[in-house]
Amino acid sequence: MATSAKAASGPALIARENLQAVLDALTAKGYQPIGPSVRDGAIVYDEINSADDLPAGWTDEMSGGTYRLKRSGGSALFGYVIGPQSWKKYLHPPVIRLWKSHRTDCTFTISKNAEESPKLAFIGVRACELAAISVLDHVFLHGKFVDPIYRARRENILIIAVNCGQAATTCFCKSMKTGPRCVKGYDLALTELAEDGRHDFLAETGTPRGADILAAIPHKHATETDRESAARAWANADAQVTRTLDTTNIKELLLGNLEHPRWDQTAGRCLTCANCTMVCPTCFCTNIEDVTDLGGKNAERWRKWDSCFTLDFSYIFGGHVRQSAMSRYRQWMTHKLASWIDQFDCSGCVGCGRCITWCPVGIDITEEARAIRETDRSQKENADGNP
Amino acid sequence: MIPQLYSVRQIKQETHDTFTLELDPKDGTKTPSFEAGQFNMLYVFGVGEVPISISSDPTAPKYLMHTTREVGIVTKAMRKLKRGDMIGVRGPYGTHWPIEESAGSDIVIVAGGIGLAPLKPALCHLVARRENYGRVVLLYGTRSPNDILFQKELKQWRADFDLEVYVTVDRAIGSWRGNVGVVTTLIPKAPFDPLSSVALICGPEVMMRYTVQELVRRGVNHGKIHISMERNMKCGIGFCGHCQMEASFVCKDGPVFTYGALENIFGKREV
Numbered sequence: 001m002a003t004s005a006k007a008a009s010g011p012a013l014i015a016r017e018n019l020q021a022v023l024d025a026l027t028a029k030g031y032q033p034i035g036p037s038v039r040d041g042a043i044v045y046d047e048i049n050s051a052d053d054l055p056a057g058w059t060d061e062m063s064g065g066t067y068r069l070k071r072s073g074g075s076a077l078f079g080y081v082i083g084p085q086s087w088k089k090y091l092h093p094p095v096i097r098l099w100k101s102h103r104t105d106c107t108f109t110i111s112k113n114a115e116e117s118p119k120l121a122f123i124g125v126r127a128c129e130l131a132a133i134s135v136l137d138h139v140f141l142h143g144k145f146v147d148p149i150y151r152a153r154r155e156n157i158l159i160i161a162v163n164c165g166q167a168a169t170t171c172f173c174k175s176m177k178t179g180p181r182c183v184k185g186y187d188l189a190l191t192e193l194a195e196d197g198r199h200d201f202l203a204e205t206g207t208p209r210g211a212d213i214l215a216a217i218p219h220k221h222a223t224e225t226d227r228e229s230a231a232r233a234w235a236n237a238d239a240q241v242t243r244t245l246d247t248t249n250i251k252e253l254l255l256g257n258l259e260h261p262r263w264d265q266t267a268g269r270c271l272t273c274a275n276c277t278m279v280c281p282t283c284f285c286t287n288i289e290d291v292t293d294l295g296g297k298n299a300e301r302w303r304k305w306d307s308c309f310t311l312d313f314s315y316i317f318g319g320h321v322r323q324s325a326m327s328r329y330r331q332w333m334t335h336k337l338a339s340w341i342d343q344f345d346c347s348g349c350v351g352c353g354r355c356i357t358w359c360p361v362g363i364d365i366t367e368e369a370r371a372i373r374e375t376d377r378s379q380k381e382n383a384d385g386n387p
Numbered sequence: 388m389i390p391q392l393y394s395v396r397q398i399k400q401e402t403h404d405t406f407t408l409e410l411d412p413k414d415g416t417k418t419p420s421f422e423a424g425q426f427n428m429l430y431v432f433g434v435g436e437v438p439i440s441i442s443s444d445p446t447a448p449k450y451l452m453h454t455t456r457e458v459g460i461v462t463k464a465m466r467k468l469k470r471g472d473m474i475g476v477r478g479p480y481g482t483h484w485p486i487e488e489s490a491g492s493d494i495v496i497v498a499g500g501i502g503l504a505p506l507k508p509a510l511c512h513l514v515a516r517r518e519n520y521g522r523v524v525l526l527y528g529t530r531s532p533n534d535i536l537f538q539k540e541l542k543q544w545r546a547d548f549d550l551e552v553y554v555t556v557d558r559a560i561g562s563w564r565g566n567v568g569v570v571t572t573l574i575p576k577a578p579f580d581p582l583s584s585v586a587l588i589c590g591p592e593v594m595m596r597y598t599v600q601e602l603v604r605r606g607v608n609h610g611k612i613h614i615s616m617e618r619n620m621k622c623g624i625g626f627c628g629h630c631q632m633e634a635s636f637v638c639k640d641g642p643v644f645t646y647g648a649l650e651n652i653f654g655k656r657e658v
Contacts, residue, residue, distance in 0.1 A: 098388055101432065107413070107473045108432050112389055144639055145624040148388070255633065258655060285628030288621040292433035299433040306627070313629055315619050317458045318591070327657030335631065342634035 012219040013226050014190070016199035019051040019077070022160070025216040026121040031158055034090065035123035036083065041069055043083030045090075048123060055080060062168040062353065064362025076194040078124055081168040084358055086281030087122055087129055091136060091153050094305045098288075101299040108299075117152035125161045125186065127179030128171075128352040132281030133159075134185055138344040139284050158209055161186035165233035167240035170353030172366055175245040178350045180237040188213055191230040202230040243353070245366040246373060247337075250347075254338040254369070256378025258330065262371050267326035269361045274307035276355035276363075277332065282348050283307070308332050333368060388622070390430045390475025395468050396450055401536055404458075405501060406466055407442065410451040410474060418448045422483030423508035424615060424643045428623045429453060430475030434464040438620040438638070440505035441479060446515040451476070454504040454536065480623045482643045484509040484613060489585040493521040495577060495607075497598045499528050499570055499590020503536045505615050505642075506589050510540075514548040524551045524579050528570025528594070531556050532563045551578060570594060574601040581606035589615040596654045599646050612646035614653070632658060 014022065023033050035048040038055045048054065059072035060080040072079045101110045125133075133154075140150035161182040173179030182189045187210030191202040202222050205211040222230075277283040287306035292299045306313060309328050314321035322328050340348030349365065356364045392413035399407045408429075412418060423445050430436040437459065443452035457466050468474065486509055494513060498506050513523050525544075529535050535554060544550040553573045555566035566573065570590070586602050588595050595614050602612055618630035618637040630637035633652045635644065652658045 103432055106469075106471050107392070107394075110389055110392070110475065140626070143625060145626070147626055255651070258652075258658065284626065286621065286626065287629075288436065288627065290430070290433065290435045296433060301436075306621075306629070308628065308631075313619065316617055317456075321618065322657045324657060331631075331658075334633070339631070339634035343636070 011222040011227065011230070012203045012205075012214055013222040014201040014203050014214075014217065014219045016077075016201070018218045019054075019201065021217040022213065023048065023051060025213050026158070028216070029213070031119045031121035033121045033123055036078070036080070038069065042067065043069065043080050045083070045085050045087065045122075045124075051077070054078070054124075059166075060168065062170045062357040064170070064356050064364050065359055066362075067357050074194060075199060076165070076192055078162045078190075078192050079165070079194070081164060081166060081171065082126055082128070082352055082354065084279050084354065086132060086279070086352075086354070087125060088132070088136065088281050088283075090120055090122070091133065091157070092140070092150055092284060096149060096303050098301045098303050101301075103297050103299070115149060115152065117156045119156045119158075120153075121158040121160060123160045123162070125159050125182075126164055126352075127161070127182045128173045128176075128350045129281060130159070130161055130182055130185035131173075131176070131178035131350040132352065135282045135344070135346055135348065135350065136284065138346055139282075142344070158213070159186045159188075160210075160213075161189040163189060163191040163230075163234060164237040165192055167237045168353060168357075170243060170356045171241045171351065172243040172245050172353060173351040174238070174241045175243075175247060175366075176347060176349055176351030180241055181234050186210065191233055193226065193229045193233065195229065195232075198229075200226070202226055243366055245349075245351070245369050247347070250369065251338040251341050253373055253376060253378065254334045257372050257376065258334070260372055260375070260377055262368065262375070263326045263330045266363060266368055267324065267329050269363055270325050270329045271360055272309040272325050272328055273360060274309040275358045275360065277307040277309060278305065279354040279358045280336075281350060281352060281354070282336075285313070308335070329363075333365060336365070337369065388477070388624075390428070390436075390477045392473050393451065393476045395470055395472045395474060397470060398466065398468060401454060402534055405454060405456045405504075405536060407452055407454040408465060408468070408474070410453070410476065413473060418443075418451050419479065420448055421445055421479035421508075423486055423512050424484040424505055425479040425481045426505070426623075426642065427451070427453065427476050427478035427480070428620075429461075429465065430477070431461055431464045431468070432473070432475070435461045436475070436477075436621075437461045438480075438623060440615075440642070442504045442507045444511035444515070445508045446512055454501070454507070456501050477623060480638055482641055484587050484615075484643055485585065486512045490516075490519040491521065492611075493579040493584040494523045495579045495584050495586045495602070496523075496525045497527075497570060497574070497586065497588045497590070497602075498525070499594040500530065500534060501536070502588075502590030502594075502615070503527060506587060507537060507540070509587055510544060510550075514544055514550065517548050521583065522551065522579050523549070524553070524577050526553050526555075526570055526573040526577055528555045528557070528573075528590070531558050531560055532565075533560070553577065569597070571597045571601045574598065574605065584611065586612045588613065592617070599653070609647040609650060610645050613643055614646055614649070615642045616644060616649075617642065
């Protein structure tokens with residue numbers, strides 16, 4: 001393995017017609033390719049068995065509360081920005097059985113789920129999504145406890161990132177320092193070059209595993225022209241990321257403003273629908289459901305995604321801790337941008353903008369943070385030294 | 388994340404709505420050690436799982452004890468278990484009362500209602516090593532005389548171990564001759580030295596809030612006041628997210644916190 005993973009002398013070039021060879025190489029190594037495809041009017045991640053499954057000629061338009069899939073007029077396979085789903089659904093499954101139990105007389109047995117962790121190759125992972133996977137690593141792998149389900153799945157994935165050649169109005173990855181360029185966390189990173197009649201992919205290897213895949217398919221060394229073409233795509237995406245979130249002392253800012261009236265104003269619009277937490281690539285909360293069959297002999301424990309926007313999330317005997325929409329929105333946003341930093345040594349937000357797009361009323365986390373910053377009521381002394 | 392099986396030794400009714408579950412490991416192994424203040428996740432077959440603090444003596448863990456109130460579907464199902472029935476146990480989880488760390492200090496324990504249950508292991512430890520501590524004061528408040536937990540133990544600790552026990556009830560009934568009023572009313576005259584005291588508090592959140600105020604008023608250091616928090620918990624190991632209080636996961640960073648650590652959010656509405 002190490003021999004075929006010789007240090008690349010620079011990026012490679014893969015012709016569009018050889019993309020199928022990439023999928024074939026992944027399959028040959030035992031990976032099920034997972035990538036973008038069009039379903040229900042959106043880009044979703046699903047099993048990809050042919051390069052023809054990729055969303056050729058499709059692009060997306062997003063703004064607060066709006067998502068539209070459109071024909072791009074071109075032939076790019078990765079000409080969209082980002083869909084509602086994230087890779088979280090594969091690494092931290094929405095619904096999973098933890099164990100089964102069987103009862104006999106006055107005792108019972110509990111058997112661990114024979115959980116298969118499939119070998120998956122993620123294709124088309126954006127820079128913000130690489131960051132989101134890194135955040136989930138912090139949550140599930142780097143603390144006092146390790147989640148065995150996440151670990152087993154995480155160890156079995158191969159990541160082929162695809163750099164953004166454009167950005168949506170909802171993107172703010174630059175503020176969160178996660179994109180738009182893929183710099184780490186991938187095995188192979190592609191940049192789609194679809195201009196002036198050409199259609200190729202610039203390929204950068206990130207790991208020996210990525211180099212192995214590259215070695216198994218037809219490719220050339222990228223020329224100066226290829227690299228310039230890729231640089232134009234990167235610059236194009238970079239220029240299109242215009243939404244911003246000022247993260248300076250964001251933890252102190254938000255936690256110092258827990259009583260700010262803005263929370264109530266935002267709660268007036270928030271439907272507590274939990275969409276933002278479902279589309280967020282880093283939200284990890286779950287609920288537990290213990291179920292039995294009708295005969296009462298067999299029981300199972302299931303783990304399901306949950307959301308801090310539901311009332312029952314904070315229930316204890318005597319009442320719900322977070323009864324108001326205000327407190328639930330505040331919990332979500334302060335967790336993402338502030339308390340997450342103390343918990344996991346990173347921000348819980350990667351700037352993908354999904355929570356803005358998929359909020360039915362278009363609540364915008366960047367706008368909320370800005371509003372609080374502009375009317376900061378925290379006790380700390382003003383920077384200008386006035387009491 | 389897989390519960391271990393324990394068999395029920397005995398279920399003992401404590402008060403009209405509280406009971407103690409005594410458990411032995413199913414496979415005959417030794418009861419695992421734990422620290423005073425920690426909790427287990429207890430699973431009743433097919434019904435569900437709940438976090439319940441451990442109430443046995445950590446210095447002599449003969450078997451596992453959990454004292455709880457019958458309030459939800461799981462605890463109600465638990466109460467109906469019979470000797471020999473099986474129960475699932477995960478744990479022990481969470482932080483503990485600073486008992487060994489507090490040697491040499493006065494210890495003031497303030498409990499409200501069922502809040503005495505998570506403090507019982509601390510009291511067991513204190514009486515087992517009584518010579519290592521200064522004055523040990525227990526201030527205990529319940530709604531009525533019928534709600535007083537561990538009456539036998541309270542009597543014994545008071546008589547045999549130089550423990551100063553003050554009990555108060557919100558509503559006196561029948562032959563009650565003791566204190567009447569909320570537990571915080573006992574604090575101003577309780578015999579402990581605020582400057583060398585460690586306080587352990589467990590009870591309803593509102594009771595803990597006023598207890599902290601009274602202790603601070605008497606001059607107890609914020610970092611020497613310890614409170615045991617309750618929040619919704621599904622996993623016990625920091626993954627389900629339900630128990631978060633700002634940056635703290637009550638399951639793994641708590642349930643025992645210093646007041647100093649929670650000062651900025653303790654008592655804030657709906658945090």
